[in-house]
Each structure stands twice: as structure tokens, then as C-alpha cells.
Amino acid sequence: MSDIVPFVVFTLQAAVRAGTPLLFAVLGDILTERSGVMNLGIEGLMLVGAISGFVASYSTGNLFLAIVVAMLAGAALGLVHAFFTISLRVNQIVSGLAITMLGTGISGLWGKGYVGVVAQRFTPMRIPLLSDIPYIGTIFFNHSLLVYISYICVPLLWLFVYKTKYGMTLRAVGEAPEAADSRGINVFAVRYFYTVLGCSITAIGGAYLSLAYNSMWIENMTAGRGWIAIALVLFATWDPVKALFGAYLFGGVTALGFRLQAIGADIPTDFLRMLPYLLTVVVLIFTSTEKLRLRVGAPATLGIPYSREEKT
């Protein structure tokens, strides 16, 4: 029995580590989707965030700058998505997929010269006092700075979405753009803003991978995390606090897979890699009941472009 406690603690600590990139991606996407824009480009955005952050860190050694650059790169791709889906009213699914393609390609091309290179990275820093709490300290307060930033982001975003005037505007635009428009809200501007902002937050998730989690650039290093993030947004019912639990749950599943392998459990690797995806499907069966949907449904106009001319 004495072995089981450290095993659990380390797995939970790894769950937080593995969950953080997902958390950033989900938080960003919640903002975008709340405004009524669906984004299937997360995978590409994370990859672009990963490589641009890594390159910036490599060439300047400044981690703060690296995060800014990653966010700007995410914002640039987000702007493309926004232009096509909001201004040109292109199908959001198709545009999102194109963003993923473009992001995967650009990151692969850009990253060619950075494979196997070492850059300045985020190192774990213990938080005094808090990290001394037994178990909890190890699990939550012995991480890199980005993890702590994600802790702060969650309540901030929750307050922002549910308790501020701006959050109200955001939700109004996603739920009833005509009504928002008639109240003098510029629906297009709001959607543009949150698509770009959401994409730049998503890109931090990618930068976390290349600057803290793996601490190097590997082609296609997101390995499907972007798609899981999309599922998690649904799972979290567009709520930042639930996103935290969802991200750590999925981080935990990934971490558990690695741990089981490390202690030599006889389960094929491919089944362990399947686990998060299977879990998503199972979870969706249980969370998408009609009752729940009525209470916390998706933004009503998610996926539908807004036009002032046409009435649908």
C-alpha cells in the first residue's frame, strides 16, 4: 500500500501538467464559440503557437516575449478564420479545417531548422508555503509559471463571461445576434474580437507544449490535443470552471497511460493512446441529455454566420 500514494500523487501532478495545454486551448475556444463562431482550427493554432513561441525563445532567450509572439501568431491565424467566417460567411467547419491544414503546414515548414535544438524554457518553480502542503503542494504548486497563469485565467474568465457587461455582450452576440444588433452592439466587431482573442489564448496552449511540457520542437507535437480540446468545450458546456476539471481529467487519462506503461502494465500502447478519444465519446453520451441541454445549451447561433440582410 505504501507504493500507491506516491503513484497517485505523481499521476495527479502529471495530470495537471498534461491538462494545461488542453486548458489553454479550451479557454480560448470557449470565448470564440461563445460569440457564435465555431473553430475546428485548434490543432493548427496550437502547432503555430508551439513553433512561434519556441523560435522566439530560441532567438531572444526571453520567455515573456516567446508567449507574446505565440499569441500574436495565434491571433494572425485567428484573423484569417474571422475574416472568412464572419466577413465572407464561409462555412465555419470548412474554414476551421483549412486553418488546421495551414497551421500544420506552416509549423512543419518553419520548424524544419529547429528540430533537436534547445531553447530557453519554463522551469518548475515551487510556490513558498503552498507547495509545502502535503500532496496538494506537489500536485498543484510545483509547476512552471504558465500553469499558475492558467489557474488565474479560469476564475478571471468565469467572472468575465458571467458577471461583467462585456461578458453579457459576448453571450448576447452568440445567443441572439439580431437582438444584440438592435441594441446597438456591433455583432461583427464582437465576433472578430473574440475569435482573435480566443485563438491567441489557444496558441499559448501550444507554446506550453514546446516551452514547458516537451521543452523542444517536434513536428506535429500536439498529436491530436486540438481535437480533444474541441470535445472538451462541449463537455465543459462553455463554462471556464468546468473546463478546468475536464482538462485535468483528460490530462489524467493521458498521464495514467504513461504511468501504467512505465510500471510495465501489459496493455498495448495503441489502446492507451485511444483512451482519451474513447472516453470523450462515452462522456458525450452521458452529458448530452435533453435536460442538460435545456439548462446549459450551446450558444444558439454557434456555426451560423450573421448577416444583416438575410433573415433566416
Place this chain on the structure above:
Amino acid sequence: MPVLSILFALFVMGIFLTVFFMEPGRGIRFALSRTLEAYGEMLSWPFGNLYGFYETLNKMIPLAFVGLGLCIAYRMRIWNIGGEGQLYMGAFAATWGALFLFNDLQSPLLMACLVISMGAVFGAIWGLIPAVMKAFAKTDEIVVTLMLNYVAIFWVDYLVYGRWRDPAGFGFPLTAEYPAAARLPRIFDGNVQIGLVFVVVLAVFLEYVYRRTSWGQKSALIGDNIQAAIYAGVNIKLFTILALLASGAIAGAGGAVQMMGAQHRLQPGFSPGYGYTAIIIAWLGKLNPIGVVVVAILFGGLLVGNEQLQMFYRVPIALVYVFQGLVLFSLLGGEAISRYRIRFHKRGDE
């Protein structure tokens, strides 16, 4: 307009290529001429040379299969993103049939029927899961189909790296080769796999279904206005399930045909994202079966051209994704702009 859009994509891609070809000590003229040379290679081989065009057709077959399947669902605004997984499940089932279940069968015709049916059935199962979830629990089909892609890919990985690995394959992650009876005949002097015929027949059949049958009318109604469809008494649940079932079955059959006609063995990553490219193809083909086949030929040619670039100019595969993304965005943009018919007028003279 589409021609202009593709020219625009080629232009932007040219900037990427020129940067890629830049070498220290040589001027920009050198990089530019290399780029033009590469473009010549990329376009003339798949579209201007008979053997290159055969390659284009071969590449087009899996794309068109999945694309045609997706159309059925997309016409009802059911977003099946799982073409890739359905293709993989089809390939898996075909291999199961050809190597393990019916491997003693001598008749190629019976074998083809059985193996392609198995592919279709397993593709259909992969479509049925999200269909049932959507019909009865209103689960978002985008996410479920996406997740099932990964499950299918890892499942195939598990088999080819483990239980099904060919003992005579020098340790490579490959299954054994299909027996002779499980290989489809080839046409055009053996240069093109017979799947081309299937694709054309399927496209014509679907075109007929959409134009002339009540299924086609009802599915169009569901896509245009689901409320009206409900009032008209269309059974939405049934149609949702059937659409995803058919969608998956066609993609699965495509996987089986790709195995029997071209690859003859299962290997990991046998599809370079056909299922995702097919989504784009279905959309750019405006969900018309014939349109899908035409766009699939275009994208097949782009894939072949990009392979040429990789081989002769050492252009990395990542550039292919960039290019596909660019083509897609410029085609979408071009279409949207022509829809708007931008007109300039002075302030006030509305």
C-alpha cells in the same frame, strides 16, 4: 473565378517556395527561376502527361469515394468529419476478410463482393455510432466522428504493429500481401485501378438519387429547412441514421477498394489525410456528386504534383499542407466574393 482563385493560391505558394529555395550567396533570381521550374514540374506531370494523369486518377479514387459519402450527410447539414476513420475501418475490415476470413476463396468476383461489403459494413458501423448518438441523445456529431477517427487509426496501428504484422516483412509494420484473388483488376493497360469505374458509377447513381427520388428531395428539405421537413412529416431520426450509415458505408467501401485495388496490404498511415481532404472536396464540389469527382481529380493532381516536388526538389511534406490550405482559402474566398458581387458607389446614392 475558380481559375483566378487557384492562380492566387499558386502565387502565394510561389512566395513560400521562393523563400524555401533561397540559398546564401545566390540572388533572388535563382530562387525565382527554381520556383518556376518547380511549378512546371508540379503541373505538367499530373495534368499534362498521360502516365502522370493515370497517377492523378489513382490518387483521386479514395478522395472521391469519401467525398461522395460525405455529400450524403452534408446535404442534410449533418457534419460527418469522420471520413478518415470510416476509410480506415473499411481498410481494416477488407484486410480482415482478405487475409483471415476468406483467404481460401478462389473466385475473384465472390472475393471482391465479400471484401468490399465487409469494408462497407465496418465503415457503416463507424457512421452508425455518431448517428445513433445524434438521433437519440442529440450528441454533436462533429466531435464524435472526429474522436472516432483517432480510435480507428490507433486500432489499425495496433494491428499492423502487433498481431497482424507480416512475419516475412523484415520487421516493417505491414500485414502480409493480399492473395491474388483479393486483388482487383486494373484498367488502361494496368495503369489505373478499377475503383475509377466504381467512382463514376457511384457518382452518376447519386446524381440520379438527388434529382429524381424522394430521398433526394427529402434530404434537400432537411438541409434547407429542418422545421419544414418536420412539418412535412419527414422522419428526421431515420434520415439522420440512414445518412450517416450511407456516408460511412461509402467511405468504408472506398477503404476496401483502395486496399484491394492499389495497396494490397494494410500499413499504418496508408491515407495521407484523404478523409480530411475529402471534406474540402465535398464542399468545393458544392455537394454535387459530379462536382465532387471533378474537384477530386484536381486535388488528386495536386497531391501527385506535390509528390513530384518532394522527390525532385526536396520540398518537405509540410508545404503540401500549406498549399492545400491556401488553395482552399482562395477558392472559398473567391466564391464568397463572387457571391457578393462587390459594387462601388458614391456615398449617398443608394
